[in-house]
Every structure is written in structure tokens, then in C-alpha cells.
């Protein structure tokens with residue numbers, strides 16, 4: 001299991017990286033944490049002629065919190081996303097999800113930009129980006145463009161990224177409510193989840209659910225938000241009956257793939273259970289904690 | 290197919306505080322350079338896709354998979370391998386605890402586990418058993434059943450805090 005030959009490039013600036021990617025077009029691949037591309041190179045599922053290492057672009061390892069938005073540089077490692085105090089305060093859902101990615105050593109290297117670009121349908125960070133309505137900042141030699149995460153993620157490992165382009169940052173709007181939860185299920189601790197659920201909501205003065213955002217991973221080729229369920233929750237009390245009804249409605253709203261290892265009916269039941277658990281853990285957590 | 294034939298690279302690597310000058314192909318994994326070019330065979334290779342943790346080394350003090358890193362990337366970075374931790378007659382606190390608690394049998398997984406926790410215990414000196422298990426999930430061990438490794442890490446942590454003999 002050794003990679004095929006490639007020429008290694010180590011650009012010192014974003015401009016240099018973009019120029020290299022432009023010159024080598026589809027024969028080049030960018031390398032961030034290497035925690036997904038590394039295995040693909042070793043197994044020769046990827047055989048680029050040119051590898052453009054982004055790890056010297058330290059300006060892309062950054063977190064900026066402003067009044068209405070959090071901007072996270074593409075090269076920010078999962079470990080930092082999980083632990084940075086300003087992120088745990090402003091985007092606790094994102095931090096909690098990042099802390100559950102793979103294993104400790106993987107999180108030291110893997111990056112948020114790499115996770116979005118890789119677009120595994122079971123991955124945590126794309127799910128949270130879709131759930132919270134994040135957008136991506138994408139740079140090319142002609143300039144930058146912004147794409148919302150739900151449009152960026154097109155299918156399994158297929159994204160809206162053209163030859164010569166790089167993700168430079170993710171922008172998250174500040175979540176509206178203080179209730180949030182990330183719940184996932186995998187057969188072994190640290191494996192990719194079979195199904196995962198992310199939610200965020202507020203409660204109005206009467207304790208009714210307001211502005212629910214509900215996202216599911218592992219039930220389709222891309223992470224999904226479920227606007228019908230979100231609308232159905234609006235103004236309802238956050239009690240057991242409502243939660244069970246929303247969880248059952250979620251299970252009927254999805255159409256997961258049926259496979260020999262994981263039947264669709266199993267994924268549906270997992271989704272239902274995880275939605276219930278997510279509401280319960282959001283409500284049980286002391287707000288602000 | 291792939292007719293791409295790049296020249297080998299001339300690299301200067303800092304490993305365990307020593308500088309090595311060598312020529313390696315760009316595609317050569319850090320794990321293979323450590324073992325084959327530098328003779329540092331304490332870094333083990335199990336799966337070569339990031340899953341088993343046997344190849345874990347420290348890059349600038351943080352645990353990372355040597356099998357998912359190219360040596361070519363490591364110029365300007367400090368690499369620490371198991372060879373820099375303890376000596377046969379003076380084990381590190383963690384190695385001593387692994388020995389006492391029978392935290393290893395064949396020892397294949399042990400270097401990766403030691404490197405991971407040498408760093409983790411500096412970051413979190415008072416972990417719970419659950420936290421230790423969470424971190425240990427990144428290192429596969431086919432022999433011990435993990436219980437003794439968890440006990441050893443907790444014992445080492447307590448000793449490092451000065452709370453256990």
C-alpha cells in the first residue's frame with residue numbers, strides 16, 4: 001500500500017498555491033490534513049501527478065468571531081474547532097461534533113476545509129455546516145465566491161469545486177437559540193457514524209419551540225436539513241408527545257439507501273431514536289453550559 | 290497509466306532532536322523513512338490507512354499518523370518517535386505504569402499508545418477513565434483487551450500529578 005509517484009509542491013502563500021493548482025489542473029490535488037487523502041493515495045484510489053501541500057498557509061488556520069458571524073479558516077484542525085473557547089461559546093454544536101470525529105490523533109491533523117471538500121455523507125462537519133446554514137468562501141485565480149454548504153455538497157464525495165479552486169474559509173451565522181445537540185451512532189467508538197442528528201432551536205417566552213434547525217447525516221448522499229419537520233415544530237411545546245411525533249415524522253420523511261450491511265429500515269429507526277435523544281439532551285443541558 | 294517520474298528530493302529532517310540529511314522520493318511515507326532510512330524501527334506499521342494507530346509519532350509535539358504523512362512534508366518540523374521516550378533502565382512514568390499494569394503483551398501497538406498518551410497527559414493531566422477510553426479508541430490492540438492499558442494510563446496520570454506512589 002504505497003502511493004503512486006507524484007511531484008510534491010509546498011507553496012508559501014495562497015496565491016502561489018492557486019497558481020500551482022491552475023497550472024496543473026486536474027492532474028493536481030491539494031493536501032490539507034491528509035487524513036482522508038492519505039488513505040486514498042496509499043490505496044491508489046487517488047493518483048495525482050502533483051500534490052500541493054497547503055500546510056504552510058497558516059493564515060488559513062484561524063477563528064474570527066464577530067457580531068453576527070463566525071469565520072473559520074479552511075486549515076483549522078478538528079482539535080482546535082473542538083476546543084477553542086470562543087468556538088465552544090459561539091458554536092457549541094460545531095465544537096461538540098468536531099470532538100467526535102474519528103480519534104484524537106486524527107483530529108490533530110484533519111481540517112475543516114478538508115472535511116467539507118472530501119464530502120463523506122456520514123461526516124460531522126458537513127452536517128453541521130448544512131444544519132446551521134454555513135457558507136464556504138472559495139478562492140480561484142479570478143477571485144473569490146461564496147456558496148452555501150447545502151449547494152456546495154452535491155453528492156457522495158462530489159462538491160462544487162472547480163480545478164484550480166480552494167476553500168479558504170467557512171462562515172457560520174450565529175445560531176439563534178441556546179438549545180442544541182449532536183447525536184450519532186456508530187458500531188465502534190470513533191468510526192464514521194451510521195446515522196447522525198444535529199439540531200438547534202430557541203424557546204419563546206412560553207417555552208414553545210422556535211426556529212428549529214434539524215439536520216441528518218448518513219441518510220442520503222449528502223447531509224439533509226428537514227424544513228417540513230422544522231415548520232411542524234414551530235410554536236409547539238417541547239414536550240414528550242411533540243418530540244416523539246417529530247421523531248416519527250423524521251423517520252418517514254427520509255429515504256435512506258438499503259444495503260446488505262445496513263437496511264434502510266434500520267437507518268430510519270436510528271434516525272427516530274437519535275432525534276428523540278437529541279431533543280432530550282438539548283433540553284437537559286443547562287443553557288449556556 | 291501513471292508515467293510520472295519525479296526526481297527524489299533532498300531533505301533535512303529533525304527527528305528526536307537530531308538532524309538527518311537524506312534523499313527520498315516524494316511519495317515515501319514518514320513511517321517508511323523512519324524505519325528504512327533512519328533505522329528507527331520502534332515506529333510500527335499496521336494498516337497504512339490511519340486506523341490502527343501503531344505508527345503514531347509526534348509532529349511538533351502533537352500525535353499524528355506517520356503513515357498519513359509524507360517525509361517531504363516534514364522539513365522545518367520536529368518529529369519525536371518512541372526512541373526518544375525513556376531508556377531500558379529508566380522507563381518514562383507512562384512506560385513504567387504500562388509495565389506494572391501488564392498494559393502490553395506482544396507490544397506491537399505499544400509505541401503508538403505511548404506517543405499518543407505522552408502528549409495527551411500533558412494536555413489533560415487528570416483524565417477520567419471515559420476520556421482515556423475515548424483517546425485510546427485511536428489505537429488498536431489485539432492482545433490486552435484494553436482494560437490494563439486504561440489502568441496504566443490512569444496510574445501514570447496520578448503519578449505525574451504526584452498523587453500516587
Ligand SMILES: Cc1cc2nc3c(=O)[nH]c(=O)nc-3n(C[C@H](O)[C@H](O)[C@H](O)COP(=O)(O)OP(=O)(O)OC[C@H]3O[C@@H](n4cnc5c(N)ncnc54)[C@H](O)[C@@H]3O)c2cc1C
Nearest residue numbers: 032033034035036037102110111113114115117123167339
Ligand atoms: C481513522 C480515521 C477515522 C476518521 N473518522 C472520521 C469521522 O468519524 N468523521 C469524519 O468526519 N471524518 C473522519 N475521518 C476523516 C477526517 O475527518 C479528515 O480529516 C477529513 O475528512 C479530511 O480533512 P483533511 O484536512 O485531512 O483533508 P485531506 O485528507 O488533506 O484532503 C481531503 C480532500 O479535500 C481536498 N482539500 C483539502 N483541503 C482543501 C481546501 N482548503 N480546498 C479545497 N480542497 C481541499 C483534498 O484535495 C482532498 O481531495 C477519519 C479519518 C481517519 C484516518
Ligand code: FES
Nearest residue numbers: 335336337342356
Ligand atoms: S499504520 Fe498508520 S495508523 Fe495504522
Ligand code: FES
Nearest residue numbers: 394396430431432
Ligand atoms: S500488545 Fe499486542 S497488539 Fe497490543
